[in-house]
Amino acid sequence: MLVGLDLGGTHIDGAVIDDGAVLKTIKREVDPDDLFSTIWTTLSDLLMPFDTKDIDRITLSTTISTNAIVEQKIDPVGLIVACGPGITHDFSAISPTVFHISGSIDHRGIITDPIDQEQIESVSKKIVNEGLDHCAVVTKFSTRNVEMETRMADYLEGKVSHVTMGHRMSGRLNFPRRVNTTYLNEAVYSVFNNFADKSSAAMSKMRLDVPLNILKADGGMMDLPTAQEHPVETILSGPAASLSGILSLSKIREDAILLDIGGTTTDIFFLADGVPLFAPDGAVISDYRTLVRAVYSVSIGLGGDSRVKLVDDKVHIGPEREGKPYAYGGPAVTATDAMIVLGLVENTDDRHLSRAGAAVSSVGWPSDASVEQTAASILTQMARTIKETTDRLLRNINERPVYTIKELLHEKKLDPRSIHIIGGPAKALAPYLEEVYSLECHVPPFFDIGNAVGAALSNVTKELTLTANCAVGILSVPEIGLTEGITEEFSLAQAKARLFELFNEIYHIKEQDCEIVEESCYTMVRGFSSAGKNIRLKAQVKPRMIHVMKEI
Amino acid sequence: MESDKKLALVFFPAFDWAISPTHPEREERLLYTQDQLIEEGIGDIENITMLRSDIAQSKDVEKVHFCVPDVESRVTESHLIAAGSAIRCADAVMKGGFDSAFALIRPPGHHAHTVVYGDRGFCIINNEAIMIEHMRKENPDLKVAIVDTDCHHGDGTSDIYWNDSNTLFISLHQDGRTLYPGTGSVDEIGGPSGCGYTINIPLPPGTSDEGYLYVIRHAVLPILDEFKPDIVINSAGQDNHYSDPLTNMNVSAQGYAQLNHLLHPDIAVLEGGYSIEGALPYVNLGILLAMADLDFSGVKEPDYCRERLQQSRQIDEYIRMLTSRVMENWKNRKTIREQLYENKSIVTSTKRIYYDTDNITERQNRKYILCDRCGGLEIIESDSDTHHSILAVTIGRGSCERCVNKGYSLYKNASGRYTGVYLHDKVNDSYLSKKM
Numbered sequence: 001m002l003v004g005l006d007l008g009g010t011h012i013d014g015a016v017i018d019d020g021a022v023l024k025t026i027k028r029e030v031d032p033d034d035l036f037s038t039i040w041t042t043l044s045d046l047l048m049p050f051d052t053k054d055i056d057r058i059t060l061s062t063t064i065s066t067n068a069i070v071e072q073k074i075d076p077v078g079l080i081v082a083c084g085p086g087i088t089h090d091f092s093a094i095s096p097t098v099f100h101i102s103g104s105i106d107h108r109g110i111i112t113d114p115i116d117q118e119q120i121e122s123v124s125k126k127i128v129n130e131g132l133d134h135c136a137v138v139t140k141f142s143t144r145n146v147e148m149e150t151r152m153a154d155y156l157e158g159k160v161s162h163v164t165m166g167h168r169m170s171g172r173l174n175f176p177r178r179v180n181t182t183y184l185n186e187a188v189y190s191v192f193n194n195f196a197d198k199s200s201a202a203m204s205k206m207r208l209d210v211p212l213n214i215l216k217a218d219g220g221m222m223d224l225p226t227a228q229e230h231p232v233e234t235i236l237s238g239p240a241a242s243l244s245g246i247l248s249l250s251k252i253r254e255d256a257i258l259l260d261i262g263g264t265t266t267d268i269f270f271l272a273d274g275v276p277l278f279a280p281d282g283a284v285i286s287d288y289r290t291l292v293r294a295v296y297s298v299s300i301g302l303g304g305d306s307r308v309k310l311v312d313d314k315v316h317i318g319p320e321r322e323g324k325p326y327a328y329g330g331p332a333v334t335a336t337d338a339m340i341v342l343g344l345v346e347n348t349d350d351r352h353l354s355r356a357g358a359a360v361s362s363v364g365w366p367s368d369a370s371v372e373q374t375a376a377s378i379l380t381q382m383a384r385t386i387k388e389t390t391d392r393l394l395r396n397i398n399e400r401p402v403y404t405i406k407e408l409l410h411e412k413k414l415d416p417r418s419i420h421i422i423g424g425p426a427k428a429l430a431p432y433l434e435e436v437y438s439l440e441c442h443v444p445p446f447f448d449i450g451n452a453v454g455a456a457l458s459n460v461t462k463e464l465t466l467t468a469n470c471a472v473g474i475l476s477v478p479e480i481g482l483t484e485g486i487t488e489e490f491s492l493a494q495a496k497a498r499l500f501e502l503f504n505e506i507y508h509i510k511e512q513d514c515e516i517v518e519e520s521c522y523t524m525v526r527g528f529s530s531a532g533k534n535i536r537l538k539a540q541v542k543p544r545m546i547h548v549m550k551e552i
Numbered sequence: 553m554e555s556d557k558k559l560a561l562v563f564f565p566a567f568d569w570a571i572s573p574t575h576p577e578r579e580e581r582l583l584y585t586q587d588q589l590i591e592e593g594i595g596d597i598e599n600i601t602m603l604r605s606d607i608a609q610s611k612d613v614e615k616v617h618f619c620v621p622d623v624e625s626r627v628t629e630s631h632l633i634a635a636g637s638a639i640r641c642a643d644a645v646m647k648g649g650f651d652s653a654f655a656l657i658r659p660p661g662h663h664a665h666t667v668v669y670g671d672r673g674f675c676i677i678n679n680e681a682i683m684i685e686h687m688r689k690e691n692p693d694l695k696v697a698i699v700d701t702d703c704h705h706g707d708g709t710s711d712i713y714w715n716d717s718n719t720l721f722i723s724l725h726q727d728g729r730t731l732y733p734g735t736g737s738v739d740e741i742g743g744p745s746g747c748g749y750t751i752n753i754p755l756p757p758g759t760s761d762e763g764y765l766y767v768i769r770h771a772v773l774p775i776l777d778e779f780k781p782d783i784v785i786n787s788a789g790q791d792n793h794y795s796d797p798l799t800n801m802n803v804s805a806q807g808y809a810q811l812n813h814l815l816h817p818d819i820a821v822l823e824g825g826y827s828i829e830g831a832l833p834y835v836n837l838g839i840l841l842a843m844a845d846l847d848f849s850g851v852k853e854p855d856y857c858r859e860r861l862q863q864s865r866q867i868d869e870y871i872r873m874l875t876s877r878v879m880e881n882w883k884n885r886k887t888i889r890e891q892l893y894e895n896k897s898i899v900t901s902t903k904r905i906y907y908d909t910d911n912i913t914e915r916q917n918r919k920y921i922l923c924d925r926c927g928g929l930e931i932i933e934s935d936s937d938t939h940h941s942i943l944a945v946t947i948g949r950g951s952c953e954r955c956v957n958k959g960y961s962l963y964k965n966a967s968g969r970y971t972g973v974y975l976h977d978k979v980n981d982s983y984l985s986k987k988m
Binding site: 083085086087088089090104106107108110112113140141172173174175176177281289399400401402403404405406408409520522523524525527528529530534 | 553562563564565566567568569573574576578579580583584586587588590591592593595596602603604605607629630633797829833834837841846847849850851852853854855
């Protein structure tokens with residue numbers, strides 16, 4: 001049995017799945033003041049009828065880190081950065097306690113200016129004197145050589161309670177994003193670890209001896225100990241859960257648009273040949289651009305409870321939400337009121353219907369329209385607003401720069417052939433979207449708890465990045481803190497073998513379960529003769545859907 | 553960090569194209585530049601936008617070149633994409649709302665002449681010229697200044713705009729007596745209609761930032777002030793760098809950044825530069841930041857040493873003299889024109905053009921038929937050891953009816969001794985060719 005829980009802004013959803021069938025679901029309201037008890041009371045209610053021995057694992061999508069960042073309830077962090085030559089980034093907007101140190105690494109991974117021991121000592125002293133308990137250490141090009149960050153962090157060990165090193169966050173280049181990511185990881189470190197400790201305690205109390213996994217922004221999961229070291233990767237797992245939910249509930253092989261329509265927002269995703277699109281550089285949260293691997297998702301202020309108003313004889317829906325729909329006692333007319341008028345909402349009575357009718361009539365548009373016509377116009381407009389957004393996003397996606405002749409000439413453009421929707425208003429809106437887009441619109445079963453199903457069915461995702469510069473003899477795999485020497489003859493085949501070996505050694509993941517996803521190999525030249533290869537590889541655990549839902 | 557100057561960046565490193573495996577113009581040339589730009593977070597800077605490359609069409613190439621026998625057999629996809637990327641930059645500035653644009657592209661183009669038999673100096677088609685002629689489709693009278701800061705003389709661009717007073721071409725380069733392609737002396741100042749609008753500033757080997765910036769301040773900027781171009785283009789070769797393996801100059805990344813800061817080009821197009829690990833990552837970053845009006849003071853090569861790059865007193869002195877000579881020529885351009893071309897009806901010249909990359913030699917006779925009423929006609933007779941022998945007629949922009957008719961009659965009545973005959977009528981934007 002697989003258990004999934006998705007802690008959202010207003011609701012927590014849960015699902016128990018066994019052998020491709022949903023056995024039980026649950027939906028509760030969230031107590032924003034006590035997320036921890038929200039999770040554990042929901043979980044114990046969800047698991048009530050089952051024998052805990054039958055549970056294989058529990059996967060949790062949590063807003064713990066996201067909320068801490070959005071609400072700025074995070075720990076102060078001593079941010080130690082070495083910018084080296086190039087852009088002299090400031091970073092004072094990120095943390096008031098920034099310490100710039102000398103020392104630099106170039107793009108090849110060569111230490112061109114070694115870090116100064118005296119400076120290490122004086123910065124450490126300042127950090128201790130200021131009472132900072134958390135440190136983030138980041139140097140430019142640390143993904144090409146981990147040595148400087150490691151030295152600084154080693155020196156700080158024991159002097160502060162925890163240090164995060166930039167190279168451990170991601171194998172990708174982008175120094176400012178690495179700084180943001182490392183900073184956030186440390187800033188939410190205590191918040192998340194407190195939650196993790198309490199969770200472990202709650203589980204032993206419930207006699208739940210099963211692995212607890214945490215959902216990541218890329219739709220994959222990680223075990224709790226990994227999450228405790230990388231809490232920043234738990235941000236924005238909500239949208240990732242929605243996407244995984246749709247994927248596990250539908251069989252999609254083509255380019256598609258995925259929508260999660262909620263009360264206040266609609267989240268938009270895209271699939272290319274059935275595979276989700278990822279954010280090009282990483283997740284963005286509260287103005288922090290990060291390197292956290294995340295599904296590409298765009299949230300717009302448009303949902304069932306969005307306010308409907310007439311501006312210059314045109315109907316606008318959202319982005320503001322004033323409260324509940326008018327039919328349920330809210331202050332203003334909403335898209336949900338239009339759905340009630342059209343009989344698209346279950347469990348409504350005559351009182352709801354008459355209030356919704358009054359609200360929709362008050363819009364008075366188009367002139368001389370019946371209340372049903374106005375309601376239909378509102379929903380058509382809502383579908384149009386979504387289409388305008390996806391059209392704009394698709395234009396941008398298809399305009400993104402490419403760097404080879406092959407890609408420029410032959411790469412296919414993203415061209416969605418179907419739409420898949422989950423969320424409360426999904427069913428009501430589907431026919432309108434179908435008409436506006438002229439595409440088939442699918443609403444999968446369990447469309448209102450897709451997120452929990454997505455969490456339950458997620459799999460481990462892991463990436464390793466290898467850069468080998470044979471001309472200077474440096475190989476690095478930053479995610480695991482490795483920088484080692486190589487000879488000029490080091491080959492692409494050797495590099496691949498080394499990467500698979502590391503997957504096995506560090507994560508106990510076999511070669512057949514991994515795949516190379518990015519590969520380039522250039523001949524480096526000194527004078528006019530070759531001087532070894534420049535190899536770049538990225539490998540990941542093969543994505544797989546081990547549990548596909550039976551109903552489909 | 554941000555400014556309100558909107559910069560478009562078209563980055564096309566052509567990671568799948570090389571002249572040959574160990575040739576300087578090979579796949580990894582912009583790899584380390586890409587590393588540096590990504591690591592610096594260029595993509596997240598608000599006022600810099602990365603645009604996708606585009607591919608130029610044969611008709612874009614035909615507005616500049618006579619490719620022999622035709623565009624399709626001479627030009628590869630990578631060249632068309634480089635030119636298309638430059639066009640993308642032009643559109644970004646002319647109608648895309650950007651203040652400036654940088655085409656960080658390869659292969660380069662500034663050695664490509666009007667006639668194209670193959671690859672010379674790693675170039676087949678002239679990216680800047682194709683871009684300029686694209687802009688002139690909608691703005692026929694556009695006044696353009698090209699400042700070529702590649703270390704090699706921009707002989708191709710010079711050849712293309714030799715007779716055009718509406719296109720000012722200034723080339724700063726290492727003296728041709730010491731470097732490929734050998735041309736570009738101070739005395740090469742343009743053809744009868746463009747006399748004085750080709751300006752060559754051949755610098756001595758060992759010139760450093762100081763000397764380079766001196767020329768910008770005391771020659772290039774004053775000339776631009778007077779010429780008042782609508783658009784300034786920088787042919788941004790990066791091989792004046794002290795670490796470049798093919799040249800002998802001492803310019804640094806800071807020097808390049810300051811040069812761009814002073815020049816404020818509307819569009820910069822990458823040309824040469826083959827110190828791909830030690831120079832390009834820093835020079836490109838410096839140019840990019842200067843163009844985007846951002847702080848570039850921290851851009852520095854790890855091995856930069858000011859003392860070692862200091863230029864000698866002799867070089868100081870030589871550059872001062874050279875600059876005043878250039879300014880003399882510029883000030884007296886009308887008088888020089890009268891002396892050289894007054895009362896002439898035909899001006900002819902011959903040259904031999906060597907295609908080093910493809911090992912082809914071309915012999916060319918060029919004839920300018922002058923006209924009292926317009927810019928007249930340009931007639932090229934050329935043959936090469938690829939067994940082609942061509943006649944190419946260009947009817948200049950603004951030519952009178954008589955010249956237009958004469959051009960067509962030359963094309964129509966060309967003798968059978970040519971393998972191909974070409975006509976480029978800029979008045980009616982028409983390109984004709986026939987194989988004989």
